[in-house]
Amino acid sequence: MRIKVINPNTTQSMTDTIGAAAREVAAPRTEIVATSPAMGPASIEDHYDEAFSAIGVIDEIRKGEAEGFDGYVIACFGDPGLLAAREIARGPVVGIAEAAMHMASLVSTGFSVVSTLARSRPILEHLVDAYGMRRACRSVRTTDIAVLDLEKPESNARSAIVAECRKAIVEDHADCVLLGCAGMADLQRAIAEELGIPVVDGVAAAVKLVEGLVTLGLRTSKASGLNYPLPKPYTGVFAPYSPADRTTLRAAE
Amino acid sequence: MRIKVINPNTTQSMTDTIGAAAREVAAPRTEIVATSPAMGPASIEDHYDEAFSAIGVIDEIRKGEAEGFDGYVIACFGDPGLLAAREIARGPVVGIAEAAMHMASLVSTGFSVVSTLARSRPILEHLVDAYGMRRACRSVRTTDIAVLDLEKPESNARSAIVAECRKAIVEDHADCVLLGCAGMADLQRAIAEELGIPVVDGVAAAVKLVEGLVTLGLRTSKASGLNYPLPKPYTGVFAPYSPADRTTLRAAE
Amino acid sequence: MRIKVINPNTTQSMTDTIGAAAREVAAPRTEIVATSPAMGPASIEDHYDEAFSAIGVIDEIRKGEAEGFDGYVIACFGDPGLLAAREIARGPVVGIAEAAMHMASLVSTGFSVVSTLARSRPILEHLVDAYGMRRACRSVRTTDIAVLDLEKPESNARSAIVAECRKAIVEDHADCVLLGCAGMADLQRAIAEELGIPVVDGVAAAVKLVEGLVTLGLRTSKASGLNYPLPKPYTGVFAPYSPADRTTLRAAE
Amino acid sequence: MRIKVINPNTTQSMTDTIGAAAREVAAPRTEIVATSPAMGPASIEDHYDEAFSAIGVIDEIRKGEAEGFDGYVIACFGDPGLLAAREIARGPVVGIAEAAMHMASLVSTGFSVVSTLARSRPILEHLVDAYGMRRACRSVRTTDIAVLDLEKPESNARSAIVAECRKAIVEDHADCVLLGCAGMADLQRAIAEELGIPVVDGVAAAVKLVEGLVTLGLRTSKASGLNYPLPKPYTGVFAPYSPADRTTLRAAE
Amino acid sequence: MRIKVINPNTTQSMTDTIGAAAREVAAPRTEIVATSPAMGPASIEDHYDEAFSAIGVIDEIRKGEAEGFDGYVIACFGDPGLLAAREIARGPVVGIAEAAMHMASLVSTGFSVVSTLARSRPILEHLVDAYGMRRACRSVRTTDIAVLDLEKPESNARSAIVAECRKAIVEDHADCVLLGCAGMADLQRAIAEELGIPVVDGVAAAVKLVEGLVTLGLRTSKASGLNYPLPKPYTGVFAPYSPADRTTLRAAE
């Protein structure tokens, strides 16, 4: 099985961290290819970044389909481009925010998300609602660390995250914590050991969900709103992304 | 007051229809400029189209800010790029789906949306939820007419829409109908007369809301998740969209 | 266009404040008539006050219909008598609580309401739910200032309101504030300047919404639960309010 | 124990029906006094009727407090004036819509309401939401019989109601039915026998709830939004309803 | 009327407390029989305890049906076995958590639950949701007192509960408190006097609800998901609980 793990931002060091986290949990016969788009934002911290990164994700999925991947992970905790990506993929596409939330709901009575900048709170709360997790989610908390600062030792990311997690446990009655940024994937083990409760990294969670869906033969449904995009002309710089006529393609499948 | 009405798709005839609908209700001193992006899909009917049209919307808002517009309308009933657009605009930005829903909730006990293709139902239902309209919205109905066919006489768009509206009234107890596509803006008057109930065209509704917000001095809040995008490098074809450092800009304001 | 702005309580100084706030934002050709009922409570602070003020509102709407107004604003943040008023009006009727909430949801990620006495919190929370604003509303906060004390300098209303707004921003993550009493209309500008975020006065917001609805030709739907009241005898002191037989009236329209 | 059962409309025959239904289930030592206001609508079928009937309800509660009643039933399925009534009563006040819904939720998996005119559906659906019964309520159905026609043999009320109940059972999966009008109280037994499922009349249900609350010593909480109305001047025809200064009254209790 | 009040745990002193609380409010002609199962946990503090106590509850209901009881109370604030109990009872079965919540919603604007151990919070929050009380319930609070320690003077249960109630009033704006454990039934009066707001003991509340339902002739609906269990073989230690063939039984009724 081949899974493409897409880091929607263009920072290679984060792609490396994400790839390592994915490989660590992948099944022996799963091949993980971690990539990031050729264009777009260096990190994703607001709706504006998300809009551009969605095109990067789409670009990577299009290439992935040509390369024959069985499934995809979108490795940014805002799940940018998720539904568009599902439309063009035959196999399953899973975002790391939804992956983390679904997995957390199976081992806890209520989880909290601990993320980076305060401004991303509304984005994450919107995902909590959209995924039906309003009851399962105790709170969304932020640490005021910028995404790309997570890698810098002077940010003291780990201790800041742990401190916020402890508040979630005591003040919000959470018994599970979600790391609210793909750039925190390498901290999961240390934080879990320190806290003694389940700590979910969405990258790893999404890899296992995609593997599961592929094994189950469950592909994105093409019977309604996630069907392949309708063929039509695109203009300007986006002309190459014009959706092909699937009736031709399907005949060839 | 100058309002830019952005048709997120690239079809000029729809931009013309939208512009006419906007001008018809605009206040005497309001200048309406109707535009469409230089790039992107000819019509917007799925998440994939939405992702690309969002970039077009952003592009038009960026230009609009340089041109000094007071507010913006996003004239596609999926409100593509709305939150990213709000981040980069000083003034208000209103989508036509939210505009139609808010206005309808003020004159009815429950509205139905009548839209184009069946595949767009989940997109619209998601908006209904996100805007808090689950109770106000009686149903989302579709006519199976493609967006660009609305203009073709042989599509019998008006009678198909009226037929679906009547079902909404009788079967779903709706007492107000929303035209679920910007391309239906020119049909509002005829359909309203035929049905005898309020029929809301989102383009016109959004123009009045933007005018109202501007007059009230209500601009997009920059105190949380709709603040200007954080400055950072963008790569590749998107490099020109790299968010500027606002600390410099603000000093200059 | 003629809009009647009804202060549902009987305190003339508040009617004056409300009228001034309405006129300040009204379009050049809009005539604002601010009135208050001939009977009822001096201020509205509980359900009991609301019940009586609803009759006053109805009385003013009935007179307004005879006088040919195009639309109405109910200028008390509990929106008393709103749905009954809609039944007897041909044009739109908008309450200032709903107006403020709808407008706020267009320029923020989450608003808080800052109102007067603590006992009104459940009334406001009920409105938040009824208008579908549970997700958009971060909190309802109160200042413990009685409605009629807002006008008294010794109440320090402005600083008390600003203090509560700051708590809403910091503790509840609100990025927009609603002034939860018509009597605060004259404080909007000062508070907005002090806070640097959108501050919504419902009176002004409602005027722009009514203007918009009238321009759009959107009247209260008569196709379901907001139809004209059924004709029937009323007894006692309310006999004059007995709903007329509309079949006769309509023939005359 | 003395319970005042208030028919909020002025039709004596309905008051008689309601009184009989209340007495039939009251405990041996409970005295039931059934009354209707001296003023207001002959029947309650829209928000306009409700607004006036609320004053009648308040009037009856005020008299009831002077007469020393232990609790009150508001016997109209829209529960008009309920919260204002609670503010002025020491003992419990229960509406028949809420009573029926609470009782039904204890003996069924999901109930439907069968009411009179179609226009009342939104009113009842609002109550369903306000009382937290959205999950417990399968549907609100109407028979198109006017309230005062229920008593007329030619309306065939019973068979029309039974027919609608059967639809609720088959189409909506309801296993319990609520009679959505106080005027149906005398039909409860016959309909229950015909259908073979629990059929709840709100008048009887409310009597038992008030009896229960009084026995339990549970009075309306005065610690927040249901406290006695604040003392203040009322003007015009409503001057006599001006809330008294409770600090004096309490000293006398 | 004969009501069986079932303490689902096996501690006789709690059964005595519960029986006394029930008898104190029961109508003169109501016979209260308080029992506890012959098997199961000494107290109920987690889902594991609940699973076993549900069998004890079922056992007592089965005996109760043979003994001809008219209705049942399940006297543990987690309402264990409630829906299974309803399936095998002809008459009504009411849990004390649901009873307390329904009664509280009739006399307050929002209640808080004050219970025993922190680990029971998720159980209670689930009930709040399932009963449609999310809006009516301000908070679930716990005292960290084990169920069986409530009876021990050294636990200072009353003052700990009162302290938590005061926090609910001040911090959560509750104006009514529910005692979240059957073992607190004997503290109701003292706590209510101390706090001066309605304090609801579920045992007493449930007794009045069952009395009411029986008088109203409202039995558990057998038309859907609460019908008698389907006849089928049970094996092992549960063989005696194998549901009988009701077609035979009904013929005999």
Add this chain to the structure above:
Amino acid sequence: MRIKVINPNTTQSMTDTIGAAAREVAAPRTEIVATSPAMGPASIEDHYDEAFSAIGVIDEIRKGEAEGFDGYVIACFGDPGLLAAREIARGPVVGIAEAAMHMASLVSTGFSVVSTLARSRPILEHLVDAYGMRRACRSVRTTDIAVLDLEKPESNARSAIVAECRKAIVEDHADCVLLGCAGMADLQRAIAEELGIPVVDGVAAAVKLVEGLVTLGLRTSKASGLNYPLPKPYTGVFAPYSPADRTTLRAAE
């Protein structure tokens, strides 16, 4: 990795079907042990059956912990005993209803559940709510086939299920179907082929989720309401299930 798949009913042929479905999707190194309790109901079709089967599930988990299993599947679509099971297990425990819903939400815009007898609808709708799937679930449909009749050729189970699925697709706009009974596991492939949309069997889905959770090191959180049961005496036939004192056990781990 060793996973115990527990069929909560006592019918061996269903256990065989379930075991086969589990093994078909399990990873090469996963050992599947399919069992059913020594006691309890032959099939699970109502709350009464569920209560007894929960004890059987608990019994199997207790044995499983002694045998060193890494995780568990509860293979009945009502997820009986799930939360109690989680309390006593170190590793993850997943029910097949929740597994199917979570997986379906990743590949569709909205799923429907097609189950057995009509009386189970409320049970399934309760799970939909409890798991946050109200938006993701389009409908719960039933076929009126008893659980144990699924295996009988004369029940025509497959064609009845397919017919109901088609209704879900056309009438409810579902684009994914969940087989609402463990006894349908062997039909998944045939039905999926016939319908051409994703069809989810919960048994297979749960196996992949447990495998994933175990690989991720995510165990049931012991920090709140899913902690090990508190030690206490159990009496009667349940005495052997008395929770042990974990402080001793943990020292030995």
